[in-house]
Every structure is written in C-alpha cells, then in structure tokens.
Amino acid sequence: MLLQQLVNGVTLGAVYTLLALSFSIVMGILGILNLAIAELFMIGGYLGFAVITAHLSLPVAVAAGMAGAAAISAVIEKIGYEPLRDAPLVTPMLSTLGFSIILQNIATNMWGSDPLQLPDEFLGGRIALGPVSIGELQLIVIGVTIVLVAVMAYIVQRTSMGRALRAVAENRDVARLLGVSGSRITLTAFMMSGALAGAAGVLIAIHYAAITPYVGVEIGLKAIAVMVIGGTSRIWGALLAGPLIGIAEVLTVAYGGSQIRDFVVYGFMIAILLFRPQGLLGGSGADQGQRV
Amino acid sequence: MSAPLLQLSDVTKSFGGIKALSGLSCEVRQGQIVGVIGPNGAGKTTLFNVITGAYRANSGDVNFDRQPITHWRPYRIARAGAVRTFQNIRLFSSMTVWEHLLVAQPGRGALWRRALPTRWADGAAIARAEEVLEFFGLKDVRNQIARSLSYGTQRKVEMARALTANPRLLLLDEPVAGMNHDEAEDIRRLMLRLRDGGLTILLIEHDMGFVMNLCDYLYVLDFGVLIAKGLPAEIQSDPIVMDAYLGKEA
C-alpha cells in the first residue's frame, strides 16, 4: 500500500518537477512569475489529449503539446513581456495574467468547461511488480520526465545558449555588460519554459486520464511552491522537490485529511522562503530580490 | 576638555580578505569641521558606512555622544544625531524637493501627527522644512522632482534633507563633487554658517582647495590606514601625505 502510494506520488511529482522547471527558467532569468505558465500547461494538456484521441502515438502527443505551448509562449514574450521589460516587476506579471485569462477562455470555449475523459482504450495495462502495480502510463510519465530533464540539462550545461542562460541567471547586470544579448535569451527562456509546461500538461492529462480548463491554476500554484522549495536560484532543486511534494501530497490524501495537504505544502514553502531562501539543496548566498 | 562628539577606537572593517579599514582611531570634537581625505579606495566611504551603521565593524568601537553605537541599526544612529549624505546621490525618485524635507524629520512628532495631513497636524515639521529650504536657497525648485534637478542642486537637496533632522553631526560624502567653483564656494559659506550655529561636520572631499579652506582638522587615509592627522597647514606640508596623495594628484 505504502509502496503503491510512493509510486503514485512520484508520478505526480514528475509533473510538478517539469512545471516547476518551467516557472524556474523565467524566474531565474527575468525575476518575474510568468502567470501564463499555468495555462500553457493546461493548453498543452488539451493539445496532447487531442493528438492521443486521434490515435497518434504518445511521443507525437508530447511533441504537439510542447510545440504548441512554446509557440504561444513566444507570442506572450513578444507582446506581453518585451515591451514591459523595464517596468516594475508587477507590470509584466499582470500582462502574463492577461494572457492566462485569454488562454483559459479559449479552452473553455473550444472544449467546454466539463472535464474530458480519456477513453478506456487508451489507458493501457498495468504491470505488477510484487505488491505494486504500475500503470503503463505512469511509467510513460516518469520516463518522459527523465528524458526531458536530461535534454534540458544538456542544453543548459553544454550548449552556448545554455551558458548564456546561466550567465544571465547568475547576474543580470553583469551579463548585460558582457554583451549577452538580452532579447534573444529572453525569447529562448520563454520558449523553453513554454515547452516544458506543455509537456507537463500532456503528462497530467495522461496521469489523470482527464483534463479540465481549470487544471492550470491548481497545479500551477503548487508548482510555484515546488520551485521555491527546490530553490529559486538553483533550478535543479526541483528534481528533488517535485517528487517530495508529490509523495507528501499523495500520502496526506491517503492517510488523513485530503484538504490539509495544501496547508502543509504552502506552509512548507513559506518556511523555506524564510529560513532557507536558497532552497532545500542550495548552498549559501540567497538572492535578495528586487523591488516590484 | 569635554569628550569628543564622535570617537572611533581601533576600528577594523574587512571584505573577504581585504581590509578596507584597519585599526582606525580618530575623533571629532563638538563644533568643528573635520575633513577626511585620501586617494580613491582609501576607505573614506567605508568609514562613513561604519559610523552610520550601513556596515558593521569587524572589531573596534564607535562612540557617538558618549553612547556605544557600534552595533546600532542605521536609523537609530541617525536619530541619535549622526545624519549623512551620499557620494552617489540617493534621493527618493518619486519625491519633490519639499517632500524630501518633510520625510526626513523622523524624530519629530507623535504617530498621530505623522499619520494625519501634515498641513493640519504638523506645523513644526513644516516650519523646519521652510527654514532649511530658505537656508539652502531651494525655494524656486520646491515643487520639482528632486532627481530631475541639476547635479549641484541635487547635492544641496541631500544636505538639506539631512539637516531637517536636526543632526548634531552632519556627515557629508563629497559635498561639492561635480560642482563648479561658485557653487562650491556657496556650499563652503553655508557650512561655515552651520558650524557657527554649533553644528559639527565630518566631510569627505577630493577638492583640496575646498578642504583646506574649510576644515578645522584633517585625517588622511591611505589603504584603510590612518597615515596623518593635523591642522590643514600641517597636512599640506607633511611629506608622507605629499607622497601618498598630493604627490600623485599633482
């Protein structure tokens, strides 16, 4: 029973990890919360859902979710962030909120406000491993997450674009002085962030075997907590924090009040902000944060 | 003789391995204008930051008005009477000149006076602001955003802001930097008038002519160490100082 819950927790945690990384890329580089990520995630889910029900393969579904969300994210950057880059932080944050309102409205009008269920034929079998039974789809969720994280790790650590991203995340002013092109980096960051959110959306649709237009807000806010707990300046913290929160959540639901879980997660997030602003794993030297 | 208004004993401040101030001792007597000079990077601004609580000294003691202020929070030191200006002007970006003069009177008035419209509840604050505005000749620019003014005027606003708090010690970090000769002369006269009114002034300045004409006493810093102190005339003829500082400039 416990093992089974652990597996379920890790699956949910995988989705949190991807979404937290998505928030973290924009946050680390631009210091803003991109509130539209929650809805990019939701849109990604619907796109993936449409591809799956059209009897195309899962990789195609994930790719479609990623491409769609990345493209929308690029539009958001061009219209909603780029012109406002020197405004106080709250201004671009609210313009991303404007996009999230629009995206949610589009989803409701296109697919309705009721949840769409994935038909049984797509659910796949379950694999028994001793006392634990793992759904094939769960394995896919975890597998896709590992692949995506590996790809992203490669891009960030090994490519020149990744080095530029890290330079900007390290110190925005110094990077500017060194001539790292701000606007190209920003666009790349938004697109990578969007792609991860889209992938996470497809995975949550698979995990729940359903999707609603309101999945974004609930999971999205939780992903912000995961990002903070992992450490806002150390993006890899999300690899630990995602599964941790996923497991903690599944366990509190299984053995106690399902409603108290949010209290615990956000309480944990605040405690991290106050006492370990560098995140669970991070070393010393927390970002002081800018004025809004 | 009475105790000095400000006294530093054996103050050390280091950043990483670099000592910005090492074992510095100095004092400022009531009613004097004291200058701190030295080449760039000598630790002059660090000294101001330690006195006003922006930095905390690694070791040593700072006493102001017979109170140990070494570990006090900055606002408490300012309220005790040591108020400063900044080398890289730090005016409030959204405020007019007049607002700068009202905001910096923290010790004055009970909370209810401060929380109600100033023109109803706080005649004393307005009177003080008017007085300082007049003193610095800032009446013409009273309602302009301070940051939009010329460099020299901005420095004046900073001094005026510090003065409205009725300090006992005014710390000026390069008060005439970027000013032309007439403006600097204007500031010099104002400083002398303030001193004659009983105010004590500690200032950092690069303009040697200005310092020599104004200060009653000088300290010379180089690489965080006090290399000389004395009357302006003594400093001018001190070979160590000539070597470390004046020699390089000339």
Next chain:
Amino acid sequence: MSTYTASLLADVGILTLGALSVYVILATGQLSLGNAGFMAIGAYLASYLTVVAGVPLTSALVIAALCSGIIGVMIGFPALRLKGIFLAMATLGFGEMIRSLFLNLEITGGAGGFHGMAHVSVTYVWIWVGLILVLVWLMESSRAWLEMRAVADDETAANLIGLNTTMTKIGAFGMSAAVAAVSGGLFAHHHVYIEPGNFGFERSIDFVLAVILGGSTIGAGSLVGAALLVLLPEQLRALDDWRPAAFGALLIIVLLIRRQGILDRSLLRRFTFRKQAA
C-alpha cells in the same frame, strides 16, 4: 435602483476596499498576492461574531479589522525580511494556507461554507468604502505616507537618514490586513453566504489588478480599477462567451499603453482644474 444594480455597486465597493488593501502595501514598494487570506479572516470572523455571538455588525467589522490587523503585524515581522517577488510568493502561500485552513475548520462550516448573516444594504457598504477612502486620502498627504514612499524608493537610504523602515513596512502590512478584513466582512454580509473558495488566489489577483489598472500612485485609482473590473464585463455582454478573453486583451493593452494605470495625479489635477474653470 434594481437589486441587480445594487448588487453590482456593492461588489464595486467591496473590491475597492480589497484593492486599497493592496495599494497600501504597494506604497512601500512591496507586492502582496495573498490579501484574499486577510479578506477571508475578516469575512469568517465578522460572520461568526454576528451570527453566533450576536455582536452588532459594525462592532463585528471593527473587531475583525483589529484582529486581522494584529495578525498582519505578527506575520509581517518575519515575512518582511523578504522582498520583491519572494515576498509576493510568500504572501501567495499565506493566502492559500488560509483558504485551506477554512476548508478544514469545522466551526465555520468547512467546505460547506457558512451562512446565516443578515443582508446589508449597498448604502451600508458604501459608508465603509467612503470612510476608508477618505482615511487613505488623508494619509496620502501625511508624513507617514512619505515615509512609506521613501521605503519604496530607496529603503537603504531611508534607513540611513533615520526612518525605521521595518516599522513602516509592518505598519503598512497591518493596515492592509485590516482593510482587507473589512472588505471580507462586508462581502460576507452582502452575499450572506461564504465558502473558502470565495477567497482563493483569483481574488488576491483581482485586488492587484484593480490597483494596477486603476492607478497605483493614488488611492482613488483603486476605486476606478474596481469599478472597471466589476462593470466592464457587464458592458462586454455582446461578446457573450468571449468576455473574459476581451477583458484579458484589454488588460494587456492598458498595461502596454499606460503602465501607471488609468488614474494618476496629473490626470486627477486636469479633471479638478476643468471643474474649477467651468
């Protein structure tokens, strides 16, 4: 006035107060994404006092505001070590914690919500709104307000010239919490039914939206923003299902062409001059 119009007007008033609660914190340069949490505290506390303890509404609102203010101050002490986006995320977490708390609190009905409040008229709502607007307007020309702006402009310099910046920020936080609580109490007694879902993240965001759209440099901006937020979707009725999208687009456009918000001091001055001339 039809019931429908009255209800809309009451919502404008309640949102104005919520927006003002964010405005007060924003004046010190900090952003709160969790003021719905204080609104929830005010709503539940005031309702519990009137329904269970039989306290008259006005007293209940005052008590709720005081308690919420005290909670705000208590939370402010640790929280205000954080700045900018980190404080914003901490307040977001606080808001969600409070919502989750009321979901689990049986004494106030948990997920089932709480009811039994006597309905208050739109006039009563607006008496409170007017009172608080005037208070904020008075404060805006006080030295305490200048101190708050000084903290927003340059906190380090403010501290070095003798301003106790910590107390200023905590005071603003407490005041914000009190105003949000009044907003919550009025919400509860106007809608006569509350549930935790009323006070989620979207509500906190509505407050911020009203301030930023209406104008964040002047208290009256909150009123303009709140009116816009409540009444505009009504005007967009012709668009039917696409109302939210149109609203989102409008939000982006306003931010792009007038980032200080619709109302600011210079615009207000132009209005008042015109009035004098006429």
